[in-house]
Amino acid sequence: MLTTQEKLEILADAAKYDASCASSGAKRAGNGKGIGHSDGMGICHSYTPDGRCVSLLKILLTNVCTYDCVFCVNRVSSDIRRARFTPEEVVNLTLDFYKRNYIEGLFLSSGIIQSPDYTMEQLISVAKQLRQVHNFGGYIHLKAIPGASQLLIDEAGLHADRLSANIELPTQQDLVQLAPEKKSAIIESTMSQIAVRKDEADEDRRKSSLAPKFAAAGQSTQMVVGATPATDRQILTTATHLYGQYKLRRIYYTGFSPYPEADARLPLKAAPLIREHRLYQSDWLMRFYGFQASELTTESQPELSLTEDPKTTWARTHPEFFPVDVNTAPRESILRVPGIGYRNVERILNIRKYHALTREDLRKLNVRLKQSLPYLITTDHLPSSIIPTPEPTPEVQLDLFAPTSALTGSV
Numbered sequence: 001m002l003t004t005q006e007k008l009e010i011l012a013d014a015a016k017y018d019a020s021c022a023s024s025g026a027k028r029a030g031n032g033k034g035i036g037h038s039d040g041m042g043i044c045h046s047y048t049p050d051g052r053c054v055s056l057l058k059i060l061l062t063n064v065c066t067y068d069c070v071f072c073v074n075r076v077s078s079d080i081r082r083a084r085f086t087p088e089e090v091v092n093l094t095l096d097f098y099k100r101n102y103i104e105g106l107f108l109s110s111g112i113i114q115s116p117d118y119t120m121e122q123l124i125s126v127a128k129q130l131r132q133v134h135n136f137g138g139y140i141h142l143k144a145i146p147g148a149s150q151l152l153i154d155e156a157g158l159h160a161d162r163l164s165a166n167i168e169l170p171t172q173q174d175l176v177q178l179a180p181e182k183k184s185a186i187i188e189s190t191m192s193q194i195a196v197r198k199d200e201a202d203e204d205r206r207k208s209s210l211a212p213k214f215a216a217a218g219q220s221t222q223m224v225v226g227a228t229p230a231t232d233r234q235i236l237t238t239a240t241h242l243y244g245q246y247k248l249r250r251i252y253y254t255g256f257s258p259y260p261e262a263d264a265r266l267p268l269k270a271a272p273l274i275r276e277h278r279l280y281q282s283d284w285l286m287r288f289y290g291f292q293a294s295e296l297t298t299e300s301q302p303e304l305s306l307t308e309d310p311k312t313t314w315a316r317t318h319p320e321f322f323p324v325d326v327n328t329a330p331r332e333s334i335l336r337v338p339g340i341g342y343r344n345v346e347r348i349l350n351i352r353k354y355h356a357l358t359r360e361d362l363r364k365l366n367v368r369l370k371q372s373l374p375y376l377i378t379t380d381h382l383p384s385s386i387i388p389t390p391e392p393t394p395e396v397q398l399d400l401f402a403p404t405s406a407l408t409g410s411v
Contacts, residue, residue, distance in 0.1 A: 002083055008093065010083040014063040014074055018109050018143075018166070019222055019252040056105040056139060057097050061085050061122055065111030069168070069179035070263045071227045071256060074111050084113075087125040094126075095134060105139025105161075106130070116147035124152060127159035144194060144219070146187040153193045154214075157201070162217040162249070165190040170223055170230040170238045178227060178265065191246040194219045198247075218249035225279060226271025227256035233302035236282055236293035243287070253279040278304040285311055288342045289335045312338045315375055325377040327356045339372030 002010075062084035063074045073080060085093075090108065097103045108126055113119050123142050130136035142160040144153060157163055165187055169175050172184040194215060201214030221242060223235060239251050255271035282304060285291040289311070296310045297303065305313050315322065315338050324333045326348055334345045344365050351357060356379045363369060374383050 004089060004093070007083040007085055007089070008059065010081055011060045011063060011085065012058065015058045015060045015107070015109060017073065017254070018058075018107075019254045055103050056107050056141070057094055057103045058107040059085070059090070059093075059109075061087075061090065061108060061110035061119075061126070062113055063111050064113055066114070067112050067179070067181045069182065070265055071169075071178050071224055073259050087122055087129065090126045091129045091134070094130060095136070098136075098138060103138075105141070107141040109143035110145075112145065116145040117149055117152060120145045120148035120152040120156065124156050124159065127156070131159045139217075141217075144190055146182065146190045148190065150193050150197075153190065154197055157194065157197055157214040158212055160215060162220065163194050163215045164220045164222070165194070166222045167238070167242065168222070168224060169228060170225075170235045171228075174228040174230055188242075188246070191219065191221070191242070191248070195246045218247065220248060220250040220252065222252040222254055225253050225255050225276060227266060231297070231302035232275075232279065232282070232304045233293070233297035233299070235279060236286070236296060239283060240286060240293045251283060253283070272306060274306050275304070278306065278310060282310045290332055291336075309338075311336070312371065322375045323377045323383050324375060326362070327352050327377075327379065337372050337375050339368035339370075340376075 060074075062082075063080065064082050064084055065072075065074050065076055068075045068077050072078075090106075094103070094106045106126075108123055110119050110123060113122070123145070127140050127142055130140065139162075140160045141162045141164065142156050144156060144163040144165040146165050153163075167184065167187055168179055168182060175182050175184055198214050198218065201212065204211035205213065223238070225235065235253070242248050242251060253276050255273060255276040256267065257270045258266065258268060282291075282293075282296045285296065286293060291311075291314070295314060304310055308316075315336065321333075321336065324337050326334055326337075331345060331349060334340060334348060335342070340348070344367055347365055348357060348362075351361065358378050358380045359369065359373070362372070362378065373381060377383070
């Protein structure tokens with residue numbers, strides 16, 4: 001019989017492979033009783049809009065699983081140490097950790113036990129006890145089990161701030177090869193259930209503030225990168241489809257990491273960390289900068305550059321678009337200038353209402369002038385020509401915070 005501490009060690013370690021747990025933006029107002037009213041803080045060592053770092057208890061309910069996904073260390077055929085929490089044990093752990101100020105929320109996933117519906121019922125039991133019995137007001141992120149019934153998805157969203165159904169791999173063919181029990185159609189059906197129910201709940205809330213919330217922080221998903229030959233172009237195309245069809249808040253890209261005694265169909269080397277980083281940068285460009293997936297890669301060049309960020313690559317290969325005059329160009333054009341971030345574009349648009357911008361103005365905004373000057377015009381700067389930006393050395397590229405800082409800095 002395993003102790004709670006031993007279970008925690010096993011199931012917290014098993015949960016590290018799921019990256020789709022960072023979030024902020026859900027607000028659950030304090031009700032004057034209970035605990036855990038964190039006023040919209042995010043989770044999992046993520047950052048809230050005001051810069052605060054917050055954390056959560058991230059565990060699996062169990063690493064026992066009936067599925068045999070080749071890329072997953074918790075697959076049924078894997079020779080690993082197994083453990084399983086009861087819903088009550090997870091509730092007690094969450095409350096104990098919160099009272100000690102270790103966490104501000106819970107991320108709970110699970111292997112598939114018995115059936116998708118049974119597994120979903122167990123996850124809901126945890127959230128329901130926390131909310132209704134202990135009046136817990138902290139952040140709760142539940143894994144939505146693909147194939148679970150609509151009634152269970154509906155109930156999960158009433159107690160969780162965010163739901164996530166993982167797409168796992170970029171294409172259906174990838175799933176056929178490495179996760180034969182999983183079907184992209186079933187996974188997307190669950191995403192659709194969440195999206196439709198959230199739209200209905202949001203409409204009800206517009207009519208009455210007393211209407212219950214449903215997954216206030218939306219839904220997210222995760223794709224494993226590098227376990228199959230899928231190209232960056234295929235990955236970004238799938239991401240575009242998922243964002244447009246199901247209104248996802250985030251897609252998380254997780255580079256495949258080999259593990260001992262892995263299946264021979266899997267790569268022997270881990271996916272380059274910089275590839276994961278480039279996918280996040282491209283994702284940011286699609287979500288906030290107006291880029292399309294088809295612009296960031298081509299059929300002849302389906303992979304993102306590992307030595308140059310995708311925005312600079314696009315600018316260098318489209319000299320006809322530049323230079324852009326920051327004092328007259330529309331917002332959409334300025335967003336495409338390398339070195340100028342999303343928020344700085346808004347600042348530029350506001351400042352130029354009162355006076356024309358100079359290089360010094362851009363410097364004060366912390367625009368990356370070395371990167372952006374070849375592509376823009378100010379009152380005191382006119383590039384003689386669009387000079388192709390030399391590809392930097394790989395050592396310069398491991399700025400792993402660039403995707404997160406895109407809204408405050410530059411891409």
